[in-house]
Every structure is written in C-alpha cells, then in structure tokens.
Amino acid sequence: MPPLSPAALILIPHYPQQLYTYVIPESLQKIYAGHMVRVPFGSNVHVGLVAEIIETTETSHLKTIEAIVDESFELPSSMLSLARWMASYYLAPLGTCLQLMLPPMFRHGIKERFMITPLGRMMAAGSGRGRATQHAILTRLQSAKQGLTSQYLRRQFRNRRITPALTALKKYGHIESYVNLPSATQHATRSNNGRIEPSAADEIAHDLLRDASLPSPLASAIRKGRSQTFVLQAPLKCRTGVYLQAIRETIKKRRSCLVIFPHASQARAFSSAIRPYLAGHISDWFGTRTPSHRTSEWYRVQSGDATVVIGTRSSVVSPTMKLGLVIVDEEHDFRHKVDHEPRYHTREIALARASKEMATVILGSLHPSVEAIHMTQSKKAVVVAAPPTKHIQRASTTQPDVSVQCIDMQTVRRAGRIFSEPLLNAIDTRVKNREPVILFQPRRGFSRALWCRD
Template sequence: MNSKDSESFALCAVLRGPAECLSYRLPESCRGLNLVGRRVVVPLGYREAVAVVVAVEEHLPAHLGKEALKDIRLVVDEAPLLPEDLMRLCQWMSRYYFHPLPSVLEAVLPSSHFAHPERYYRLTQQGRHGLQGVGRPEGKSAGGLALERAFLESGELGPKDLESLPKGWKAHLKRLESLGWISRHDVWPSLVPSTKTQKIVVLRSVPDEKRIAASAHLRRFLTVLRDSGGTCPLADLRRQVPQASYWVRKLAAEGAIGVEERDILRESPLAQDLKPRALVTLTPEQQAAVAMMIEAVSSPTFKPFVLYGVTGSGKTEIYLRLIQETVDQGRTALVLVPEIALSTQLEAQFRARFGEALSVWHSGLASGVRDDQWKKITSGQASVVLGVRSAVLSPLKNVGLIVVDEEHDVSYKQDERLRYHARDVAVMRARIANVPVILGSATPSLQSFYHGRTGRYTLVTLRKRVEGRPLPHMHIVDMRRHRGPFRVLSPELVQALKETFQDGGQAMLFLNRRGFASFFLCRSCGAVLQCPHCAVSLTYHQSLERVLCHYCGHEEAVPGLCSACGKGSMVPFGFGTERVEEELHRTFPQVKTLRMDRDTMTCASKVVQTLEAFRSQKAHVLVGTQMITKGHDFPHVTLVGVINADTSLQISDFRSGETTAQLLMQVAGRAGRGEKPGRVVLQTYNPHHHVIQAAATLDYDHFCEHELTSRRTLQYPPFTRMARVLVTGPHGHVTAQAAAELGRMGRAVQAALKAKGIPLAILGPAPAPIQKLKRRYRYNLYVKAWTAEDLQTAVESLLEQAAQQAFLASVQVTVDRDPVSSL
C-alpha cells in the first residue's frame, strides 16, 4: 500500500477563516477517533485557528500533495459537539443556500466556542544581549524606546501591554522581529464556555436542643435549611436569616454544616408570569387532530403536517400533548416560534408542563445563560427546546418531533449573511432525522397551504375556537369618507373604544409603522427629507425630537427650512405608532396606554414587562406594530383596531397580498379570546380590494384559492422556484455595470440549459425597490426555475462564471434563495 493511502486526513471548516474547507493530516494520537463534529486547533498561515471536523478521509483529493499538509495541533472536545443529523443539515444548508460551510457552522455554535488566540511576543536571548549592548537599533520614536524598556523589564508582552505604549511601537516591533530579537507565540483563551458557581450550605448534623432553644436566629437558620431539603444557597440564607454569616462560620468550624462550591445552570429569566392552568379536556376537533398525528409521533417517521386552525382553536394544547408523547418515549422535541415576544408566553406554558426538562434558546438571553442552555442541550438534560429562528440549529440529540408555530411568519427568514428560512430548514431536519414536523398557523403560508391541498403535506384543520367562542365581528371603515382630525382614529373606532372602556374591556391598536410622522415634506418645492446613506425618507420621532433612518440608524435634528430650496418650511406627513398613542391620549386623557415597537422594546425583559402589565390590566390599550399581531392570548381584549390596513398592501412584492391578509387575520384573532365576544374595526382606503374583503370575512381559504389562481397564471411560487441574486456596491455606476454583466451571464446559462431541455427564466437586473442602503447601491436579478434541482444547477453555473470575472470583485454578489421580500 502506498504510504499516502495509509494515512488519514481531516476535512476541516475553519471558523472565522477561509470560505472553503481545508484538509489536515491526522496525527497518530487521533487515528480511530470519531472526530466529525468536534472542534480542533489547526495551523493557518502564521497563526492557529479553531476548526470543526466535517469529514475524515483515507484519500486526499488529487490536486493536493501530502507534503504540503499540516497536522492538527489539538483536539478540543472529548465528544462531538454536533450530532450527525445536524452536521448533515449544515452541509445541506451550505449547498442549498449557496453559503460557505464554515459560515454555516458559525451560525450553529455560540461565539464563546470559537474564540481567537491572543498574540504574545517574547524577548529572545539574542535580543536581550542586543538591547543591552551597543549594537542595538535606535528607537526612532517614543513608542520604540518604550517598547525596548518594556521588553527588558518583563521579557514578554501581550496585547494589553502593547496597547498601553506610546505611538510608534508597531514599526519597531516588526524591526525587532526581523532581527530575531523577539519571537511570537499564541495564547489561547479557554475554549470551554463560562460556568457560574454558587456556594451551597449543606446540613450535616443538628446542634443540641438547648442551644437551638437559646437562639432565635439559629432556629430560623436551621428551619430554612430543613425546608430546603438540607441544602440551601448561601445567598438565600443571608437574605432570609439575620446573622447568617456568623452561624455559617461557627457551624462550619464545628462540622455541623459544610459549604460547597457547585456549578449552577442558568435558566431563561424571561418567562411571562401566567396563572397555572389545569389540564384541559380536548374538544372533538382537537382530539381528531391529535389522532391524525399521534401515529407518526409514536412510531417516528418523516411526515409533514400543516395544522391549520383558526385563532383561539387550541393549537398550543395539541403541541403540548404530542410533545409529551414524544418525551414519554425518551425522545426530544424542538419547538420554534417567530419572535422572542411570543417565546416568553409559550415559555411559561411549557415550563409549567415540562419543568427543568425545558431549554430556551434566543438572542434575548445573556451570553452566560446561552452558554448554560447550550450545555444543557448537548448534555442531554433538555428534552424540549423552545426558541426562535436560530433554535432550528440547536444540537438536540435523538429528535422525535419538530414543531414550527406561526409557520407563515416572515421572521423565520434571515435577511443577511446566511439567508435561510427556519421553517424550510426545520422540514429538512425532520427529513434527515426521519421524524414528523408540524407547521402550525391560523393563516398558513401559501406554500404550506398548497402542499396541504395537493397531498404533499397532511392537512389537519381546526375550524372552531375552544369553548365554542365565536370569531370576532369585523367592521370595515372606508377612510376615504373621513378627512382632517379623523384620519388616525375614525369616529367609528373612537366610538368602539368608548364602548370597550365602559364595558371594562381592553383594546389593541395595530399599525405596522413606528415613529410619529413618516416623512418631512417641503411646502414650497415638494422635496422630501432623505437619508444621505439610504434611498428612504427619514422618520420623525417626537419623543426624541429627531428624524431617524430605520435602516442604517442615521439621525438628524428636526429640520427648519428646506435644504433644497432654502425657502419653504418642512412639514411632517404620515403617521406611526407614536402618533397613534398621542391621538389616544388626546381623545381619552384618562386611559392608560402601552406601546410595543422597536423604539420602546429595547431589550427582551422590556417585552416581558409590557406584556405582563397589559395582561394584568394595568393599561387599557396596547398600541403596536406586528409585534402584537401573533400568538398572544389576552382574555380581556374585546376590541382590535387596525389603523391602516393598506400599509403592507402597497409594497412592490408579489407576496404583499399574502402578507397583508395574514397580518390582518392574525391581529383580528387577538379579540374575543376570553368570556366576552370580540370585534375588529378595520380602517382602509381600499375597502373593495379582495385582500381586505377576505380579511373582513375571515375567509382565509377563499383568499388562498384566489391568490393561488393568480400565482399559477403568473408562474410565481409555489408553482415555480426562485432565487434572488443581489448585487451591491459603494459606487452606483460600477454596481449597475456589474449587475448588467451578471444578467448577461445569466442569459448565457439560460440558453445553455434550454439546449438541454431545461426551462429557465432570468428577470432583470433592475434597481432594488430600496436602491441604496447603508451607502451601498443595490440591484436585483431573479432566477426562476420549475424544479428545485434546475434552480440549483442554474445558480451554481452562474456563480461559477461570476467567480472567474475579476471586475466583479468590486461588488458583492449574494444569493437569496426562496426570497420573501424584494426590498
């Protein structure tokens, strides 16, 4: 056997390194180990880096020579961090979304798992003689001289030492290194995530009764310890017992108690405070739904279900029953929700049912809590994982069920870097693990609805609300009839609010636009105040007395005279949630309001506080953007007001009708979920539009049939597959030329595939609806195919050709597969 074939080689994805995977030689000590999914330390140029082993191979690719390979330096993990099905999923995502595998793995791992080493410099023996002798190089700056003194004093300098030196040390450092007077080496920080410890007091023996009777503080101390089962955190004892520190020292010295340092697992602190619920009796519809899905859960097999149930029909209880069945079988369950605001409500419900077996995963958690939740998941302590989009990549082992709640929500789609859709990734993960997946919604995406109708997915329907509660009454207000002071709150909505407050109910007002005014316009020349970095208008925020760009964060003072003509004054037009809140205060001065949008919800804890305050009726009205539209269960809400139903209807995207119908029906579903019936006042300037009419009747089936007919005629998804190729660059003319050339290459690919009998459509390029964003010009090119395989082939061919064009290096080309927005 050739010596080359007798060795093993690891294909490694270097984190925060090259886009392609690199091959390394396995040292003798690593032979025979299961390294796939483990982190390793590898040499990379002049430094070391953390990598994840994605494959172990016996043969090198033909273009690589064994002599050029370097050895893996260190194996970090004792066991694979990522289970096999998750590694396969990451490789699928890399290919499907045209994204480098190392970057996909970076999205999976917490940032604490791929820390960078710190570079240190050590004075060599030759360098010490040189710096102390007459032949040393003279420092040309104060920084150079300070550098030499520091080396002579300590012998080794790290990043913090160097940063404290005067300017000029960098050039002199390179000079000393070129002479061989200093050597560099990397010091790795701990690659083990942080652990929090806690002092625990353990009761070992009880003092005699006379001593206990003589001291009230000692009696209290022992009572707290006994009530805690003989062990209690020292911090809790100090809070509950006077002079606790004294008794700890005294009893520990006598051996009556012990004080131990134990690791503690930090849990999510963001669950809403909900009243405990008794186990409910399922309705006949719920029982039928569970019966349809229980077999796939009991004998796991890949089977996608679309749980299509009206708002308030009890979908969450169905999830809980099926998850309990999964856990009882010794398997795990993964539950996805679209936003942190919704996860905090479900966390309380799931915690009541599954206790410490629940793990929560989202960006609202502190880094230490995320580290502990990661350990809880990887160690197998968590049977159920609840989280937002990124939780679909959690390292859950032995998965038995995946649930995607509110599966229609566009928040599941990531719109930067790795542009994946968590719902689609969840379906693929279920396929790889051979387990069922449930896609639940009152307004399923057209894709899922279509798959359910055609039999690709199993459609399970819930047509009635629990306890026989009626759906809310819908009332359309034609805003074309109202002018002046009624353009925010119509008389009909004001009257409905009065009646709601008199009846002791609560109201929710929805407007999917934040701020006070949408833009400033010059009365003289008509100029609109624009962001200098983006092709959008600046939004006025009255509470800040500033105008802001909601895309790049640019802000300015409120304008006086128009900068374009220098004559006219700038006047605010349009309105957002801040203006709605002000109109409420003006109309109902005694009414307490809360507002939920990105301006007010600055952290996850603020979201929890606001939702709990509204649920406990500390406010009469909740005003908000789409944050308030989905999943929330407020039993005292009897009125929902939609301030402008047309906002998302005017977006230049073929999905705008679908998005609008879903938003309106979802927010309408927040009304009447308690004992009293609900109603919805829907303000619109397009009362006869088919989307508005569908929302007014809450007939989502009819809307879907109408929309699918239109999509079939125009050959849009779900009847075709699409990819958006986004070209961005800092210079408008160069970016336009690059987009045009990419379009030419796309048409060449189209012609080549047509010759093979494969139909393909190339649309564009054209300026994106927001042509400039964060100082970069943007162009869209769409690739449309009739099968996923043909789309894969077409985009891969296009990217291969683009990689060979040097002039495209001046722009960034990004592929957004299955786009949900054209903006």
C-alpha cells in the same frame, strides 16, 4: 504516484467563507469530522472544526494539525449533514452553515493565550539579559495568572514586533500556549431559570393547556416516530394546548422537542406558560443573552439535560439529540426568514432536519402560508384542527350573533369615495347614539394597498 495522506478540511470561525486543508499527523489518526482541533493559522493559533476527512497527495505545502482541543466535544453527524444540505440548497459557503451550529463562544473565535514557564521566570529575573521585547513580554506575563493573548500584547507594545518575539520565546521554552476552550463542565452549574417575566404567562390561559387534546393523526405519528408534517390551522390558544400535549407525548418516547416562534416575546410567553408542566426540561433560546450564557444552554441541550428547546429562528440548528418533534408556530410570518448569509427559512430547515432525524413536524398558523397550503394539496402534509376545549365551546355559546354585509367596493371607487354608503350610515348611527366604532383593516403581506379593478 505519491501515496495518499490523510488530511482534514477545517473551519476557522473567524474566516468562515472557506475551509482550509491541514495534514493529520500520525499521532492524531483518531480525528473525526465534528472534532475541535488546534491549528496554526498565519502567525497565530486558532481553534477550528473538522468539517470533513479527505486524502491528498500534495502535503508539502500544508500545515499540520497540532492537537485535539477537547475530545469530549463532537458536533453530531446529523448536524454536519444538515449543514451540507443548507450549503447545497441555499448556495452558501459550507463554513457559514457550519458556523451557525457551533456554541456561541466558538463563533466569536477562541484565542490562544500565552503563559510563562519556570524557565521563563528565570529568564525574566535576569534583568537586562536577552532581547528587550522578549524581556518585556516575560515581565508582563509574570503577573498574568490566566495568561495573555497576542492581541493584548500587541496593544500593549504597539511599536514592537510581537509575533517574532513570541515565536522565539515559545521555541526556547520560556513561554507556553494554550487555548481556553469552553467545556460542558464549565457551564454545568449554570441555572436555566432565564429572565422570564411572570406577566408573560397571563397571555395564555392555563386551563386551556390542561384540557387540550391531540388530534388523533398527530398523536399516532408521534407515538410511532414517523417523519410526517402536519399543518395545524387553529387560534393561538388552541394551538398552544396542542403543542403542550404533543411535547408531553414526545418526552414519553424519550425524544427531544424543538419549538420555534418568529418573535422572542412569543417564545417567552409560551416558555413561561408551559414551564409549570415541564419543569427542568426547558432551554430558552431567545432574548439578549451573553455568549457565555448561550454557550451554557448549548451544552445543556447537547448533553440531553434539556429536552425542550424554545426559541426563535436560530434555534432551528440547536444541537438537540434524538429529535422527535419540531414545531414552527406562525409559520406564515416573514420573520422566520433570515436576510443575511446564509439566507435560510426556518420552515425549510425544520422540514429538512425532521426528515433526516425522523421527527414529526407541526406548522402552526391560523392563516397558513401559500407554501403550507401547497404541501397539503400535494399530499406532503396533513391539515389538522385543534379539538375545541370546553372553555372555547362555552365561550362560543355566549357570544351574540354578528351580522356581516359584503359590499362591492368597485362601485364605491367609481363614485370617487373611499367608504361605502352602508358603512357611513352605520358609523353615523353609532356616533349619534354615542356608541364606539372600530374600523379594522385586515392586511397581510407587504403591499400597503392592493386594488383589483377587473
């Protein structure tokens, strides 16, 4: 039986539907899962992620890994484990799950670039010598300080065979190739101010943040580092104060936090409101940012410079280190569910990740989802209420009493009317007195009309 040889399953970001097997050469035996490597793929060279190390006997038809692109980059083992769980739970390709966790510039694919060598410059200086296509490529590369990609050269020389020419030039040492990989040092100087509108902070009163307190079960779980789930059923302003205090307690334990909202406007308002209290800790993962800016934020979080990630559903797979707290606000909102592959739900990923990394989870909502209620009934989660602040208490004492009258709408429907008689009389009275009337139709869910005739 032939001896087993080490090999690696590689994710190519351009082709995430499957993983590709490559042989690990003896000079690169220190390759681990999570490393970025340079591999030949077709007639090009791509940067891929090592998803798994395996052993195989059939190596004759396999290509070999060329090099480790950046030894300082390594996707954490916890993220690799989470990707495998996602692939199994949602029946999705492992490659598409791993692709979510890469820096944005990696997801778009890192392209190989070609530069001319001193020998190539000598070749280009001898006009008319060598093949015409090779000479034209060398001439074009002489003026390109950063090199050129094969895609660019194909566009410039549409009627010529570029790939064989590049292969020959590289073989004889006239050109050399490299991969311009984004690194932490390239993005370390970028600021994290973000494009936060000052008016967004007005949505949340800062006195509520300052005076909020943590429910004792939640505070105990954070301090002891327990993986426990809490359903926080409270209004938005009360939830925000609890979130801030929970984040503060988590930072004291030298652990990171992840705060997820269903919409970018909500994440922007929360980030702007708590920024005065947590300056320098926040990384924003929402809004329309360039891939370069999102990559810089990815490295800030991965290096530990930013310990509080605030974003929308994609931030659930951010590379936060030593995760201690996960907050999913408005957990009932349907926008937490992704409708393209892999079709995951933010709440489920947050719960799975918190379980693997021993983090506390807060599911916040004034109207918890059916899933959250089921978790509390099956003892998988604990319901907590935000302690009312003095501002909420003061406001409640000044509010007038409101009379509520319940009407059986079945009798109204049988009479062929849409509105009940008491409602019509009340509207008529207000109109005659020139007073305003507001008709509020509460509707949550997806049905435009739901009527029970039983």
